Amino acid sequence: MPEPEHPAGRRPRLTRERVLEEAVALADEAGFDGLSMRTLADRLGVVPMALYKHVRDKEALLDGMVETVLAEVPPPPDEPGAGWKAAARTRVLDTRRALQRHPWAWRALETRPAPTPAMLDHMEAMLRILRGGGVSPQLTHHAMHALGSRIWGFTQEVGASGPPPTDPDEIAAVMAAMAARWPAVLESAMSAGHDPDTTVGAGCDDDFEFAFALDLILDGTEALDARGWTPWEGVAAGAEG
Amino acid sequence: MPEPEHPAGRRPRLTRERVLEEAVALADEAGFDGLSMRTLADRLGVVPMALYKHVRDKEALLDGMVETVLAEVPPPPDEPGAGWKAAARTRVLDTRRALQRHPWAWRALETRPAPTPAMLDHMEAMLRILRGGGVSPQLTHHAMHALGSRIWGFTQEVGASGPPPTDPDEIAAVMAAMAARWPAVLESAMSAGHDPDTTVGAGCDDDFEFAFALDLILDGTEALDARGWTPWEGVAAGAEG
DNA sequence: ACGCGAGGTGTACGGCGTACACCTATAACG
DNA sequence: CGTTATAGGTGTACGCCGTACACCTCGCGT
Structure with a gap:
């Protein structure tokens, strides 16, 4: 039939x-x-x-999957509205949102041995935001490196475990071990700081941390740009002068 | 026999x-x-x-290998010499040097599902540098996140390929393709900036980029610390005020 | 002298990516 | 309308991987 x-x-x-x-x-x-x-x-x-x-093979499959996910990132507007910093910030956070819908994507991205066309398109757009905002080619170059994986919307926390233990006894045991050998780690885990009435330890807001680091880099770059920084000033010229 | x-x-x-x-x-x-x-x-x-x-299994083997590599990182001096920023910088770069001797190590580190004791020791040492320098618990927490994988001495460049093509014809072809579709990427690749007489494109100094980003974060954190920043100021409070 | 346990062995299973030969249904064409 | 070329789906097989499980064999403490 x-x-x-x-x-x-x-x-x-x-x-x-x-x-x-x-x-x-x-x-x-x-x-x-x-x-x-x-x-x-x-x-x-x-x-x-x-x-x-x-x-062609599994690698090509992963390339295609990355392509697919990157296509979900909204394109930057042609008209830069409020300056390059805001535009860059928006684009990074847009990308992050797309990647967050596909938690596997960072592993696929990180293992691409060479940039795919979609990745180049993505970089191109970000570079144009900076250059179009008047940032020098050199500073743009370094800023892109500094943004590093943040451009791609992810930051894999090294050693980030899955769900923490739920058994109260186990929690207590872990806390005790920490207090003895890693007091500063314990303190830091309790010091998320944003949202004071959060549950102890577990209350770390990934989005906040991501934005915090992003702004540190963008603000720093902006400051260097404003002062007409050039690489010849040396590596640590950031805030010394 | x-x-x-x-x-x-x-x-x-x-x-x-x-x-x-x-x-x-x-x-x-x-x-x-x-x-x-x-x-x-x-x-x-x-x-x-x-x-x-x-x-126990291959995961435990990798845990042990990470342990071994981390043991190569020189311990921070008990006496903080020139302030927490310099101490943190030194420690990060020390770690980077150890990791660079074992190029596989970042992949092992990144795939650890939970922090191993050696990793906790490593974090503990860094946290003590910041806290010992008087940085607030909250800012210390966020700075650690912002440093992210830099604490561990690596930054995997997404899409970083192996050796670039050596065949002149192939180079020319790649350049032509870039110029057509990704002009900003091409420009950026040529704008390493440090060391003017470097070979075009290939002259990007990873160590410089790493240190640049590291200083951006450390300098930014220092500025926030100096001004008594608290998280309640909001995310983008970095350089706005 | 003996036996027991730590440590090395052999075999086997289920999973992976994929090479290669094969079949089959479609669509182009005389 | 019959033929045929071919794009696309199939079956089998190979060589890797991690590792479960039963086994053997030393060397040491008694």
């Missing part, structure tokens, strides 16, 4: 778009490590090797 | 220390992906399963 538009629909032909779409969905649900050529093929009702007709 | 004390010496008994030592050496030579339980066992002249008598 050659019924191409069967009610349930003859399984639609695979396309690169469908593959990427389902790969993103699968990674969203199963995490970065839950995504394999085999699980993806299963999800598409197809044999693993079928995927290779649409992506 | 049961020659127990063969001239070359009976293969010494495996110890956790020997396992970790050789694991580090292997990763140094073969890279992070070249390290597997099997290749490591080969190197030790032993069957893969023998390793499991000394490390």
Whole structure:
């Protein structure tokens, strides 16, 4: 029965778009490590090797997935409104929001051995914000490096665990161990500072920390720009003069 | 031939220390992906399963390797010399030097799901530098976040490729493509700025960029500290006032 | 002298990415 | 309308990976 538009629909032909779409969905649900050529093929009702007709290999699949996610970032407005700093800030936070919808994305991004076209587009847009705002090429270059992974909207906290222990006894034990050997770590964990009535320890607001660091860099860059900083002043010229 | 004390010496008994030592050496030579339980066992002249008598699993092996590398970082002096900023700077750069000797280490660090004791020790030392210098608990907390992976001595450049193409034709082709679609990226690549007579494009000094970003954060934190900043001022209070 | 336990071995399983040969349904064309 | 080329899906297989589990074999304390 050659019924191409069967009610349930003859399984639609695979396309690169469908593959990427389902790969993103699968990674969203199963995490970065839950995504394999085999699980993806299963999800598409197809044999693993079928995927290779649409992506060269898994690396290319990841490239495409990054492309897909980056396409979700709203483009910067043509008209820079309130200066480059605000525009850059908005763009970074926009990117962060897109990446936060796909928690696996930073691992994909970090393992790209070379910038993909979508990544270059993304960088290009950010560079134009700075250069268009009159920041010198040199300072722009260094600022991009300083922003580093923040440009991409993520900061992987080294050693950030999953959910903290919920068992009160266990919490107490951990706290005791900390107090003995790592008192400063313990104090710092209790010193989120924003939102005073937050639950102790767990109350660290990632968005605040991200914005704080971002503003430190943007404000610092702005200050250097305002003073006409040049690299020849030496490395630590930031706030010394 | 049961020659127990063969001239070359009976293969010494495996110890956790020997396992970790050789694991580090292997990763140094073969890279992070070249390290597997099997290749490591080969190197030790032993069957893969023998390793499991000394490390619980591969995750624990990586924990131990991180421990080993972090032990190479010189401890901070008890006497803070020239203020917390200089001390923090020195410690970060010391850490960076240790990590640079083991290029695989950032991947191991980044994939630790929870901080290991050695990592907590490391953080503790840095926190004490700030707190000992009189920085408030809140600002210390945020500064630690802002320093982020820089505390650990690395900043993985997203999309940083290996060696750039050496074939002149290929270079020309890449440059042409960039000029057409990513002119700002191209300009930025040519604008390293430090060391004017560097080869175009390839002359970006990672150490300079690292130090630049580090100083941006440390100087910014210092300025906030000097003015008695508190989180209630709001996120972007950095340089607005 | 003996036995016991720490430490090294062998085999095996299930997962991964993917090379390669094969089949099949479609669409272009004489 | 029949033929045929081909894009796209299939099946099998290989060589890696981490590691569970049963086993053996020393060397040491008794």
